[in-house]
Amino acid sequence: xxxxxxxxxxxxxxIVRQIPVGRVMTYGQIAEILGEGYTARTIGYVMHAANTEIxxxxxxxxxxxxxxxxxxxxxxxIQQKILEEEGIEFNEKGRCKxxxxxxxxxxxxxxxxxxxxxxxxxx
DNA sequence: CTCGTGACGGGGG
DNA sequence: TCCCCCGCCACGA
Numbered sequence: 001x002x003x004x005x006x007x008x009x010x011x012x013x014x015i016v017r018q019i020p021v022g023r024v025m026t027y028g029q030i031a032e033i034l035g036e037g038y039t040a041r042t043i044g045y046v047m048h049a050a051n052t053e054i055x056x057x058x059x060x061x062x063x064x065x066x067x068x069x070x071x072x073x074x075x076x077x078i079q080q081k082i083l084e085e086e087g088i089e090f091n092e093k094g095r096c097k098x099x100x101x102x103x104x105x106x107x108x109x110x111x112x113x114x115x116x117x118x119x120x121x122x123x
Numbered sequence: 124c125t126c127g128t129g130a131c132g133g134g135g136g
Numbered sequence: 137t138c139c140c141c142c143g144c145c146a147c148g149a
Contacts, residue, residue, distance in 0.1 A: 008146075027131050031144090039144045040131035046146085047130050060130075068130045079130085 009053075012038075012046045015105055019059040022087040023103035024096070026063045033105065044068070058082045065095040 011034055019025055027040040027047070043060070050057045058079045062068045067079040080090055090096045 028133090031131085037145075039146095041129070041143090042131090042145050044130040045128095050130090057130085062130080063132060 008037075009046045009049065012043060013050065013053060013055045016047075016050075016055045016057065016060060018105055019056055019103055022101070024059045024061050024083070024088065024098075024101050025103055025105075026061060026098070027068075028063050029102070030060065059086075061096075063098075065098045066090075067094065 015030055027043040031038040031040050031043045047057050047060055069079050088096050088101055
């Protein structure tokens with residue numbers, strides 16, 4: 001098989017594996033980094049299959065700062081529970097401060113906003 | 124090959 | 137802030 005094909009998923013795991021304890025990344029963020037062919041939607045699909053893989057899947061959340069594990073799989077809010085044990089705090093709405101926990105891979109520093117903080121309430 | 128289905132995201136009301 | 141709608145794209149039937 002082709003080496004450079006690396007399987008669609010492997011490229012995602014490569015990034016997820018780099019997320020440090022106590023930090024998170026969003027589906028859209030990863031999709032933006034990988035670019036071509038990747039969207040938040042597909043990253044979610046890949047993470048769904050990551051259960052059996054060896055990756056800190058729990059550190060990937062949605063752009064609202066919450067866990068989107070849906071209703072299926074895993075006991076209720078298990079993902080949030082794990083993250084809380086890693087030191088991340090969630091409010092009563094099940095959301096954490098992305099501007100405080102979001103992590104940017106070293107290999108993609110160019111993706112970091114100028115002010116090195118969140119671009120959110122920029123305009 | 125076509126169709127439906129998502130661990131999503133952003134814009135608009 | 138919440139809700140709805142539409143675009144996104146890999147994958148299985």
